[in-house]
Amino acid sequence: MIDSSLRWVDDRLGVAKGGRTFLDKVFPDHWSFMLGEIALYSFVVLLGTGVFLSLYYIPSAHEIIYHGSYLPLRGQKVSEAYASTVGLSFDVKSGLLMRQAHHWAADIFLGSIAVHMARVFFTGAFRKPRELNWIVGVTMLILGIVNGFLGYSLPDDLVSGTGIRIAYSIIESIPLVGSYIAFFLFGGNYPGNGVIIPRFFILHVLIVPAIIVGLLAAHLGLLVKQKHTQFRGRGRTEHNVVGSPMFPTFMAKTTGFLFMTTAVIFLLAGFAQINPIWQFGQYQPYQISYAVQPDWYMGWLDGALRIMPSWEFVGFGHTWPLEVFLPAVLFPGIIFNIFIAWPFIEARHTKDLAYHNLLDRPRDRPKRTAAGAMMLALLFMVFCASSTDVLANFFQIELNYVLWFFRIVVVVVPILTYFVTYKICQEMRHAEGVGKRKRANVVVRTETGEYETYESEARPGDGHEEIEAVPVPTFIDMVPAELATGAGVRRVMR
Amino acid sequence: MRTLIRGRFALPVALVGVVGLVGLVAFTPSAAQAGPAPVATAPTATTAAPTAKAPAGAAAHPTATAASTASPAAAGTSVTGSPLTSSHGITYYEPAGSLIAPGQALYAASCASCHGVDAAGSARAPNLQGLGAGTVDFWVSTGRMPLANSSVQATRKPPRFNRLQTLEIAAFVQSRTPGLGIGIPVVNLSQASLAAGNSLFTLNCAACHTITGAGDELAYGAYAPSLHLATATQVVEAIRSGPGNMPHFSEGNITNSEARDIAAYVTEVIQHPVDRGGFGLGGIGPVGEGFVALLFGVGVLMLVAFWIGERS
Numbered sequence: 154m155i156d157s158s159l160r161w162v163d164d165r166l167g168v169a170k171g172g173r174t175f176l177d178k179v180f181p182d183h184w185s186f187m188l189g190e191i192a193l194y195s196f197v198v199l200l201g202t203g204v205f206l207s208l209y210y211i212p213s214a215h216e217i218i219y220h221g222s223y224l225p226l227r228g229q230k231v232s233e234a235y236a237s238t239v240g241l242s243f244d245v246k247s248g249l250l251m252r253q254a255h256h257w258a259a260d261i262f263l264g265s266i267a268v269h270m271a272r273v274f275f276t277g278a279f280r281k282p283r284e285l286n287w288i289v290g291v292t293m294l295i296l297g298i299v300n301g302f303l304g305y306s307l308p309d310d311l312v313s314g315t316g317i318r319i320a321y322s323i324i325e326s327i328p329l330v331g332s333y334i335a336f337f338l339f340g341g342n343y344p345g346n347g348v349i350i351p352r353f354f355i356l357h358v359l360i361v362p363a364i365i366v367g368l369l370a371a372h373l374g375l376l377v378k379q380k381h382t383q384f385r386g387r388g389r390t391e392h393n394v395v396g397s398p399m400f401p402t403f404m405a406k407t408t409g410f411l412f413m414t415t416a417v418i419f420l421l422a423g424f425a426q427i428n429p430i431w432q433f434g435q436y437q438p439y440q441i442s443y444a445v446q447p448d449w450y451m452g453w454l455d456g457a458l459r460i461m462p463s464w465e466f467v468g469f470g471h472t473w474p475l476e477v478f479l480p481a482v483l484f485p486g487i488i489f490n491i492f493i494a495w496p497f498i499e500a501r502h503t504k505d506l507a508y509h510n511l512l513d514r515p516r517d518r519p520k521r522t523a524a525g526a527m528m529l530a531l532l533f534m535v536f537c538a539s540s541t542d543v544l545a546n547f548f549q550i551e552l553n554y555v556l557w558f559f560r561i562v563v564v565v566v567p568i569l570t571y572f573v574t575y576k577i578c579q580e581m582r583h584a585e586g587v588g589k590r591k592r593a594n595v596v597v598r599t600e601t602g603e604y605e606t607y608e609s610e611a612r613p614g615d616g617h618e619e620i621e622a623v624p625v626p627t628f629i630d631m632v633p634a635e636l637a638t639g640a641g642v643r644r645v646m647r
Numbered sequence: 648m649r650t651l652i653r654g655r656f657a658l659p660v661a662l663v664g665v666v667g668l669v670g671l672v673a674f675t676p677s678a679a680q681a682g683p684a685p686v687a688t689a690p691t692a693t694t695a696a697p698t699a700k701a702p703a704g705a706a707a708h709p710t711a712t713a714a715s716t717a718s719p720a721a722a723g724t725s726v727t728g729s730p731l732t733s734s735h736g737i738t739y740y741e742p743a744g745s746l747i748a749p750g751q752a753l754y755a756a757s758c759a760s761c762h763g764v765d766a767a768g769s770a771r772a773p774n775l776q777g778l779g780a781g782t783v784d785f786w787v788s789t790g791r792m793p794l795a796n797s798s799v800q801a802t803r804k805p806p807r808f809n810r811l812q813t814l815e816i817a818a819f820v821q822s823r824t825p826g827l828g829i830g831i832p833v834v835n836l837s838q839a840s841l842a843a844g845n846s847l848f849t850l851n852c853a854a855c856h857t858i859t860g861a862g863d864e865l866a867y868g869a870y871a872p873s874l875h876l877a878t879a880t881q882v883v884e885a886i887r888s889g890p891g892n893m894p895h896f897s898e899g900n901i902t903n904s905e906a907r908d909i910a911a912y913v914t915e916v917i918q919h920p921v922d923r924g925g926f927g928l929g930g931i932g933p934v935g936e937g938f939v940a941l942l943f944g945v946g947v948l949m950l951v952a953f954w955i956g957e958r959s
Contacts, residue, residue, distance in 0.1 A: 184956025191948045225841040225916050249924050260940030268945055311849060311858055406955050413951045421944055426924035427936050433858050434849045442858035443871065449937025540934040545864035552864045
């Protein structure tokens, strides 16, 4: 029955051959290859919860009188966007859970992208032929940050409104074209004519996610086309992939991972409050709250803005303010361009233009590892600088000292990190037997009470003898037992 | 195969167990708040209007700390004195004349060494004459005076004097310049509007005290204190007298009814926020949220990947 219906489909679409290849696609078993899946599945959660939210959210800056169940707001004039978000939190069944799940999923989405990117970077998985996929990934990271900011702004609460105000000034700080771009985006001078909420909405729910979905398809398509990288090991060469086949092993694992990701996100959504916008109140351009920070993935941009000294110079008949343009436009611009160009920078530096399917251990490329650690240290320090006021208040230190502390550590810590990481890598490379399996030491007490120690016999796997790769057959007979997929059986493809 | 499955289930079961336990311990109180709408209490008369029997400043205004509750003696003594002005739920009182004599003794013992025997100030401390009983009451009842050390800004601490003693000191300082300065406000919140208080607080207070009232560091060691311990009387006293770096707002800027609404918003919403959605993560916003998302969210999922995948 199933057989005949499948045959019917195949006779018309001819998918059996491709489907067979896909089901046999081999995934490496190492845990670090699953980090990107966290991002994929939190994106799935984002889409699902986002659809729910869009049913109740009203993207309008039109002012109405609030009549919902949050008492301190009753009778106040608020925008429909804010009123509907407060309504989602209090008056829609499971609305607050969905809102919080959406927000936590966004934070985890970008966090897992960062972790996945670090794995790809430190193991050298971005090298030829995978530079394009690296660029696709970085583009998705940037779009993810942008979409996170857009979504954070939609509730129209006091804190997010402050963020929009800052964004407007950042756009304005771009020389020559800044004011024109800002006017174009906001439909005039700040705060615009109530157009920014509907515009952000359509960008947030349609345009940016559509681009991300397209890039995601390209990301995974390239992954299937170029096949996985893998760590060095027994039977692993530049021309094969060792691991579990898509069906059934990997399919089971990854489906389980989808459920686990969803579970963790909803666990947080149920137990940990995030962005209680009803406490912040409606945004008015003439109001502001102190102690406002953006979400964590924007934190490094905010931190750079905070610790920047107020530099400006007067010349050519203009005042040239650098205190916004340098940290908020040039700094992220340079960082993202380094990200995008890194595969080419490295290839030029090492003059290594060969294909690479085997991964590096981070310690074997001390310069790259040190550079990556330096970048992480820089971003982490700037990120911490976005909470200067919170830190000053918590430790009861003068805010100005905290500012100066960060101005110094932002320069010093990354440089120190580079040299420390470089030295650690070198030491680990030259240490005897690091990364190899240790032999057991057998201690024997003799009849006279003396102790003797000797190393145990070599066990299988102690040496690194290469075994021949066995290609996957194009036609699989389902009967023979040796092809049954058990825990110990692996297939080798290519 | 069986042992493999059992071994692989041990980690997630332990994980779910630990997370569940932590959740139960940490979040149990917040479960009680998931009540039906409306989600905030209506303004109530938390501060009773003074009657002839109950002295206004004394028993009706316990500050947040136990040390400042009125002594039994206060209940029998008429400390209210005469109301100076009264409108829209706020009545400003001048402490009774009978308090001046004991106040002088307390003042001489604890205040005069800096502020001078006649409260006229010295090289070390400002002149207090003309500031009124309300100003003195704010500084003493919040524990800021007597000063612990002469840092940039006086810190809130458990008050040194009980309610009656505080009023006595205020009465003595007021007696130096009768009729000048602000009286001690007694706030009746029964007619207050939380919505108006919300809007006024956002406009006038949030820029320093933050929108959640948590307070924050300003510049050069000055800071806006947390509002989580302030009483309605202290809120109005601070608005009217402008302690430290805070600007003072006269009745032309913030009317008595507006000051009352702000006091209601601070004592009823800021101090008892609707904390739906689980544990509040310290109320310091995205910094805490980011750390939880990265350390707990991404961290746990990496552990899951570590559990599903291979380690070698």
